Amino acid sequence: MNHPTEHHALSQRRPFPAALLDALKQQFAERVTTAQAVREHHGRDESPFDPQLPDAVVFARSTEEVQAIVGLCAEHDVPIIPYGNGSSLEGHLLAVQGGISIDLSEMNRVVSINAEDLTATVQPGISRKQLNEALKDTGLFFPIDPGADASIGGMSATRASGTNAVRYGSMRENVLALTVVTADGRVIRTGTRARKSSAGYDLTRLFVGSEGTLGVITEITVRLYPQPEAISAAVCAFPSMGDAVRAVIETIQMGVPIARVEFVDALAVRAINRHSNLSLREAPMLFFEFHGTESGVKEQAQTVQDIVAENRGEDFEWATRPEDRSRLWNARHSAYFAMLQLKPGCRAVTTDVCVPISRLAECVEETEKDLRGSYLPSPIVGHVGDGNFHVAMLLDPGKPEELEEAERINRRIVARALAMGGTCTGEHGVGLHKMGFMIDEHGADAIAVMRAIKQALDPKNLMNPGKIFAFEG
Amino acid sequence: MNHPTEHHALSQRRPFPAALLDALKQQFAERVTTAQAVREHHGRDESPFDPQLPDAVVFARSTEEVQAIVGLCAEHDVPIIPYGNGSSLEGHLLAVQGGISIDLSEMNRVVSINAEDLTATVQPGISRKQLNEALKDTGLFFPIDPGADASIGGMSATRASGTNAVRYGSMRENVLALTVVTADGRVIRTGTRARKSSAGYDLTRLFVGSEGTLGVITEITVRLYPQPEAISAAVCAFPSMGDAVRAVIETIQMGVPIARVEFVDALAVRAINRHSNLSLREAPMLFFEFHGTESGVKEQAQTVQDIVAENRGEDFEWATRPEDRSRLWNARHSAYFAMLQLKPGCRAVTTDVCVPISRLAECVEETEKDLRGSYLPSPIVGHVGDGNFHVAMLLDPGKPEELEEAERINRRIVARALAMGGTCTGEHGVGLHKMGFMIDEHGADAIAVMRAIKQALDPKNLMNPGKIFAFEG
Numbered sequence: 001m002n003h004p005t006e007h008h009a010l011s012q013r014r015p016f017p018a019a020l021l022d023a024l025k026q027q028f029a030e031r032v033t034t035a036q037a038v039r040e041h042h043g044r045d046e047s048p049f050d051p052q053l054p055d056a057v058v059f060a061r062s063t064e065e066v067q068a069i070v071g072l073c074a075e076h077d078v079p080i081i082p083y084g085n086g087s088s089l090e091g092h093l094l095a096v097q098g099g100i101s102i103d104l105s106e107m108n109r110v111v112s113i114n115a116e117d118l119t120a121t122v123q124p125g126i127s128r129k130q131l132n133e134a135l136k137d138t139g140l141f142f143p144i145d146p147g148a149d150a151s152i153g154g155m156s157a158t159r160a161s162g163t164n165a166v167r168y169g170s171m172r173e174n175v176l177a178l179t180v181v182t183a184d185g186r187v188i189r190t191g192t193r194a195r196k197s198s199a200g201y202d203l204t205r206l207f208v209g210s211e212g213t214l215g216v217i218t219e220i221t222v223r224l225y226p227q228p229e230a231i232s233a234a235v236c237a238f239p240s241m242g243d244a245v246r247a248v249i250e251t252i253q254m255g256v257p258i259a260r261v262e263f264v265d266a267l268a269v270r271a272i273n274r275h276s277n278l279s280l281r282e283a284p285m286l287f288f289e290f291h292g293t294e295s296g297v298k299e300q301a302q303t304v305q306d307i308v309a310e311n312r313g314e315d316f317e318w319a320t321r322p323e324d325r326s327r328l329w330n331a332r333h334s335a336y337f338a339m340l341q342l343k344p345g346c347r348a349v350t351t352d353v354c355v356p357i358s359r360l361a362e363c364v365e366e367t368e369k370d371l372r373g374s375y376l377p378s379p380i381v382g383h384v385g386d387g388n389f390h391v392a393m394l395l396d397p398g399k400p401e402e403l404e405e406a407e408r409i410n411r412r413i414v415a416r417a418l419a420m421g422g423t424c425t426g427e428h429g430v431g432l433h434k435m436g437f438m439i440d441e442h443g444a445d446a447i448a449v450m451r452a453i454k455q456a457l458d459p460k461n462l463m464n465p466g467k468i469f470a471f472e473g
Numbered sequence: 474m475n476h477p478t479e480h481h482a483l484s485q486r487r488p489f490p491a492a493l494l495d496a497l498k499q500q501f502a503e504r505v506t507t508a509q510a511v512r513e514h515h516g517r518d519e520s521p522f523d524p525q526l527p528d529a530v531v532f533a534r535s536t537e538e539v540q541a542i543v544g545l546c547a548e549h550d551v552p553i554i555p556y557g558n559g560s561s562l563e564g565h566l567l568a569v570q571g572g573i574s575i576d577l578s579e580m581n582r583v584v585s586i587n588a589e590d591l592t593a594t595v596q597p598g599i600s601r602k603q604l605n606e607a608l609k610d611t612g613l614f615f616p617i618d619p620g621a622d623a624s625i626g627g628m629s630a631t632r633a634s635g636t637n638a639v640r641y642g643s644m645r646e647n648v649l650a651l652t653v654v655t656a657d658g659r660v661i662r663t664g665t666r667a668r669k670s671s672a673g674y675d676l677t678r679l680f681v682g683s684e685g686t687l688g689v690i691t692e693i694t695v696r697l698y699p700q701p702e703a704i705s706a707a708v709c710a711f712p713s714m715g716d717a718v719r720a721v722i723e724t725i726q727m728g729v730p731i732a733r734v735e736f737v738d739a740l741a742v743r744a745i746n747r748h749s750n751l752s753l754r755e756a757p758m759l760f761f762e763f764h765g766t767e768s769g770v771k772e773q774a775q776t777v778q779d780i781v782a783e784n785r786g787e788d789f790e791w792a793t794r795p796e797d798r799s800r801l802w803n804a805r806h807s808a809y810f811a812m813l814q815l816k817p818g819c820r821a822v823t824t825d826v827c828v829p830i831s832r833l834a835e836c837v838e839e840t841e842k843d844l845r846g847s848y849l850p851s852p853i854v855g856h857v858g859d860g861n862f863h864v865a866m867l868l869d870p871g872k873p874e875e876l877e878e879a880e881r882i883n884r885r886i887v888a889r890a891l892a893m894g895g896t897c898t899g900e901h902g903v904g905l906h907k908m909g910f911m912i913d914e915h916g917a918d919a920i921a922v923m924r925a926i927k928q929a930l931d932p933k934n935l936m937n938p939g940k941i942f943a944f945e946g
Contacts, residue, residue, distance in 0.1 A: 116726060116831035159671040170669045172678070173646055188919040194827040195859045196643045197896035198632040198682055199914055200903055200941055201923045205645070205678035209671055226728030253589060255699035257730075296769050354667040358589035386668045423670035430673055441672055446661040449930065450674045456929035457922065468673055 010466040011096040016055035020076040024058055024100075027068060031059040042083050042101040045093040046148065046336075047433060048347035048397060052094035054081060054101035061106050063179055063187055063218040070216060070462075071185040073100055079465050082212045084151030085127055088158060089350050090431025092211055096466040102216060104153055110134045111219060119176060119193050121221040124153020131222075140224040143168040146427065147336045153217050158429035159209030163332065166252070166385030167259040167291065168225060170427065175208050179219035183458035193221055206453070211429050212464035214457050228259075228291035232301060233319040233328055237283040239312050241265060241368060241380070244284045245361040247304075247311035248384045252357050254307070256300050260289035261385040262332055263364075268339060268379035268392075275338030276331035281315065286384075287332055289325070332381075336392065339379045343394040349406035352434075353417035354388035354426030363420055364389060370412050376405055388426035415440070435470035483939040484569040489528035493549040497531055497573075500541060504532040515556050515574040518566040519621065519809075520906060521820035521870060527554060527568035532576045536652055536660055536691040539575060543689060543935075544658040546573055552938050555685045557624030558600055561631060562823050563904025565684055569939040575689060577626055583607045584692060592649060592666050594694045597626020604695075613697040616641040619900065620809045626690050631902035632682030636805065639725070639858030640732040640764065641698060643900065648681050652692035656931035666694055679926070684902050685937035687930050701732075701764035705774060706792040706801055710756040712785050714738060714841060714853070717757045718834040720777075720784035721857045725830050727780070729773050733762035734858040735805055736837075741812060741852035741865075748811030749804035754788065759857075760805055762798070805854075809865065812852045816867040822879035825907075826890035827861035827899030836893055837862060843885050849878055861899035888913070908943035 024032040033039075034056045043053035055078070060066045073080050079099025086093060095101060108125035115138045122131060127149045131142050144155060145162035154160070156178065161170035168174065177191035180203075190203035207214055238244040241263070248261050264272065264285045273280055288304060290297040305316055319325045331338075340348055355363045364380070371378045371391065382389025393409060395402035414424045414437050424430075424437040439447050451469060454461075497505040506512075507529045516526035528551070533539045546553050552572025559566060568574060580596035581603065587593065588611045595604060600622045604615050617628060618635035627633070629651065634643035641647065650664030653676075663676035680687055711717040714736070721734050737745065737758045746753055761777060763770045778789055792798045804811075813821055828836045837853070844851045844864065855862025866882060868875035887897045887910050897903075897910040912920050924942060927934075 114829065114831065116722070117829040118726070119829065159669075159675070161669055165669060169646070172669065172675065173642070182918075182922060186918040186921070188922055189916055190919060192896045192914070193829040193894040194861075194896045194899065195830070196632075196634055196638060196645065196827055196861065196899050198825075198898045198900050198902040199896045199907065200682070200911055200920075201687075201926060202632070202645065202675075202678045202682055203915075203919060203922060205675045206926075209673070209675055214674075226726070228728070249589070253591070253699070255701070292769075293772055295772060296766075299766055299768060352671075354669055356587065356590040356592065356666040357668070358587065388667075388669065417667075421666040423665045423667045423672045425671045426667065426669050427671050429671040434672065438673055441665070442676075443662055445655075445659040446663060446676060447673075448659070449655060449661055449676060452929040453674060453679075453926055456925040 013098040014077065014079060016078060016098055017076050020072055020078055021056060023072050024056065024069070028058055033057050042093065042103065043095050045086050045088040045091060047089050047091040047431065048349055049091045049094055049432060052096050054095035055098045057101045057103055059103045059106050063181065066102060066181045066216050066218050067185055067187055069100060069102055070181050074183065074185060074460065074462060077460060079462055080216065081464050082153065082157065082216045084125060084154035085149065087148035087150045088154060088431060089428045090433040092158065092429060092431040092467060094432060104151065107218065113138060114193065115140060117193060118224045119221055120224055121219060122152050123219060124217050125151050127151050128155065135224065139227050141227055142222055142224055144171055144174055145333065147333050152220050152222065156208050156217050156220050157211050159427070161383065161386070161427040163260045163262055163383060165383060166261060167257060171208055172205060174223045175204055175220055176223060177221035178204055178207055178217055180207050180215040180217055182215040183460065183463050211431065211467055213454060213468055214463055230294045230297040231289065231291055231325065232297050233289045233325045234301065234316055235280060235328065236286050236308050236313045236316045237281045238286070238314065241284045242361050242365050243312045244286050245364050245384055247286065247308050247313060249357050249360060250307045251304055252385055254303065256303050258288065258300065258304065258385060259291040260287065262287040263382040263384040263389060264335065265380040267377065268335055268381050271338040271342050271379055272331045272335055275334055275341055278331055287328060335381050339392045339394065342377055342379065345396065346394040347397045348392040348394055349403070349410060350428065351391040351410050351413045352425045352428040353413055353422055354386060355417050355420045355422030357387045359420040360384060360387050363416060366416055367391060367413055370409050374405060374409055376402060386426065387422065430468045432467060435468060438470060486571040487550065487552060489551060489571055490549050493545055493551055494529060496545050497529065501531055506530050515566065515576065516568050518559050518561040518564065520562050520564040520904065521822055522564045522567060522905060525567035525569050527574035528571045530574045530576055532579050534579050536654065539654045539689050539691050540658055540660055542573060542575055543654050543656070546935060547656065547658060547933065550933060552935055553689065554937050555626065555630065555689045557598060557627035558622065560621035560623045561627060561904060562901045563906040565631065565902060565904040565940060567905060577624065580691065586611060587666065588613060590666060591697045592694055593697055594692060595625050596692060597690050598624050600624055601628065608697065612700050614700055615695055615697055617644055617647055618806065620806050625693050625695065629681050629690050629693050630684050632900070634856065634859070634900040636733045636735050636856060638856060639734060640730060644681055645678060647696045648677055648693055649696060650694035651677055651680050651690055653680050653688040653690055655688040656933065656936050684904065684940055686927060686941055687936060703767045703770040704762065704764055704798065705770050706762045706798045707774065707789055708753060708801065709759050709781050709786045709789045710754045711759070711787065714757045715834050715838050716785045717759050718837050718857055720759065720781050720786060722830050722833060723780045724777055725858055727776065729776050731761065731773065731777065731858060732764040733760065735760040736855040736857040736862060737808065738853040740850065741808055741854050744811040744815050744852055745804045745808055748807055748814055751804055760801060808854050812865045812867065815850055815852065818869065819867040820870045821865040821867055822876070822883060823901065824864045824883050824886045825898045825901040826886055826895055827859060828890050828893045828895030830860045832893040833857060833860050836889060839889055840864060840886055843882050847878060847882055849875060859899065860895065903941045905940060908941060911943060
């Protein structure tokens with residue numbers, strides 16, 4: 001499937017000088033490669049777009065090495081795309097103008113864990129599960145959990161969130177400090193390990209969510225949280241999506257400090273059941289998790305059970321044993337891959353709108369109507385406590401009309417979310433796929449401000465060019 | 474008292490053309506003034522620096538009016554300083570290069586309260602107390618509470634926090650969206666009312682904390698929170714500051730969701746007792762507040778009482794009645810003014826470091842030693858749950874040697890905090906007073922990135938010039 005900018009100047013490949021390759025080989029030897037298989041692996045992500053191959057891939061091992069690569073690329077006007085785990089969903093990693101993919105997977109160390117300060121500093125290639133594995137004996141955990149086992153660098157770059165964001169926030173709230181290699185080859189440190197600061201412009205938050213377009217993140221300091229004393233999880237079926245969502249809205253409005261509340265529609269439940277060998281009722285469901293003290297968790301659960309009952313919830317079922325809980329959440333995290341299996345050989349166009357919670361039921365119900373009018377199988381899941389949900393429209397990559405149908409629905413969903421005061425992307429990022437909505441969402445003047453920043457920090461447009469902005473500056 | 478840049482190009486006054494004044498008068502009539510008294514009021518803040526008067530003050534009533542003023546100033550190369558309630562502590566409001574002070578106090582309306590979404594949109598001149606007054610019947614509240622009854626616009630501009638930040642975050646976490654008039658006279662809208670977004674650069678967080686140097690904030694959408702079902706407050710004395718701080722560190726590390734935990738040293742308690750007619754024990758004290766359900770609050774309080782007992786806390790005393798609680802917190806909020814009264818006619822140089830919580834006891838104890846070696850009365854208060862504390866060094870504004878002594882101590886405290894991985898300002902902002910520490914804290918390269926952003930968004934350096942950056946670009 002072609003990406004939206006295929007015939008556009010944004011996707012014009014730039015020359016790749018042999019001198020650059022020579023220089024890289026001199027420094028990186030076998031850690032720089034132009035092998036087709038490696039380039040293919042690095043020229044795609046989990047989006048439905050056809051791969052766009054980088055000219056070469058370099059496996060970096062340190063901030064200094066990243067700095068050296070950026071310096072060489074700048075010298076030769078060659079684009080740079082940082083690569084973590086390849087799990088982004090919007091085409092972020094496609095080398096639409098060619099260039100060097102900097103693979104950061106070998107930079108996957110925990111630099112330090114400051115258990116007393118509830119912080120950890122890590123390299124960008126470490127995955128969220130690897131980080132939590134490293135934290136195992138500390139009594140702490142890192143809550144941000146996109147579906148995939150994404151890298152912390154990639155999660156920072158896309159301002160990712162996941163199922164825990166309703167309680168713990170997204171990467172926006174949980175990145176304290178960064179080391180970044182900028183386009184001109186400087187190494188900067190943004191932020192500190194202090195919990196707050198008013199010392200100048202918030203560069204940390206500027207680089208979080210910048211999708212590799214302003215620099216390469218080479219170190220990340222994140223917030224950690226004490227493992228809750230008690231955890232309980234539950235699932236509950238509802239007669240309709242609207243009922244489920246209304247239960248969530250009331251829960252949020254009452255200020256229940258719920259840790260997770262996830263919506264899964266009947267089709268998504270079917271996918272999950274098949275993929276994870278579960279036997280959940282194939283109806284609109286909510287998955288809940290409560291964190292707190294023993295009595296706090298009981299109290300939260302009771303409040304939520306009452307709200308659920310008033311919203312026609314049925315069969316509130318507990319997952320009390322840790323293994324049941326982790327089975328449930330593993331199943332939820334596998335939903336994307338489970339859904340892909342509903343239609344053999346398919347790929348998914350995923351929507352990612354996020355709206356103010358008061359509009360969520362209406363937004364979801366209108367979306368359901370859109371989907372009923374379409375022939376594409378389109379399961380829905382959502383981090384509904386945040387007002388964020390995803391439709392995965394499953395399509396045959398060989399059939400352009402299916403892509404057009406998916407994009408038609410996507411445009412309707414985004415337009416509705418924006419009209420409701422929401423955003424076109426709650427957590428996946430812009431990449432190639434949401435570029436066309438940026439002016440609709442922010443207005444031309446705010447985009448001009450973003451462009452001015454991009455232009456100031458990367459005047460040669462070397463850092464992941466052709467992303468975020470749907471036009472050349 | 475002169476501010477640190479008095480002999481510097483940064484404080485060179487620019488020409489103020491009569492044509493600009495005429496143009497402003499034409500549009501704003503009696504709402505533009507050059508009256509000495511008004512200019513004096515707008516040329517100072519709560520910092521110890523001598524006033525630096527703007528050439529004129531304009532009282533704006535709408536975003537469009539701010540836009541018109543910015544446009545005229547840009548035409549005439551005249552600086553612009555937004556003015557809220559005048560309560561900043563670091564010289565932010567001083568017109569070091571002259572120019573126009575835009576008084577936003579008449580823009581103090583609540584634009585909308587979206588109770589269901591837990592958000593409110595307000596004009597910048599509304600104060601935090603006015604906002605909470607407007608929220609009274611909604612069951613919601615806005616938690617951020619610097620000592621003064623600051624304007625929400627000013628709090629956004631300085632990335633303010635206060636006593637509730639340990640639980641609810643600072644302005645960084647609680648501003649969802651902004652309307653901003655940029656230096657080139659555009660009106661942009663940053664962010665949305667959705668709780669999260671990954672749609673491009675985080676302009677909201679860039680303008681929050683930019684201290685008027687990138688644009689004028691004319692509308693702010695903030696997060697609100699349900700009034701907790703139960704609140705309880707308590708005070709407790711400790712034999713030493715170190716003991717008090719260690720109790721706080723343990724509380725944070727155990728993940729107790731404490732709403733407020735404030736440190737007040739013996740001298741600050743004396744000031745508060747006198748000013749607010751209380752009879753607190755004149756010893757190092759912690760003020761606590763717990764928010765939650767009835768049983769949740771009891772449980773938190775019990776946990777904290779246990780921690781306090783293990784750290785030699787004495788006389789854990791409850792303020793159970795709402796009037797006792799508000800008396801206690803009003804007293805805490807008046808601490809700055811109470812402390813000023815310890816030394817008649819004095820002004821205060823205030824420190825504002827914030828360190829990783831594990832270093833807080835050491836940082837505070839070393840600071841105590843510094844203060845014991847000084848002749849200046851210097852009470853200490855702190856938002857210790859965040860690792861943030863303030864020393865108010867009380868000095869005679871007529872005695873330059875007292876200023877030098879205060880700045881000597883300030884430099885020691887900042888250097889120590891930076892060495893511990895902290896920041897020179899947790900919540901007050903840079904203004905004039907912390908400019909000299911910015912390179913020490915961030916490094917020259919990160920400051921160069923901040924400068925590049927400033928240069929890109931305000932190439933003529935019209936927006937609150939001479940602040941944040943200690944040198945011209």
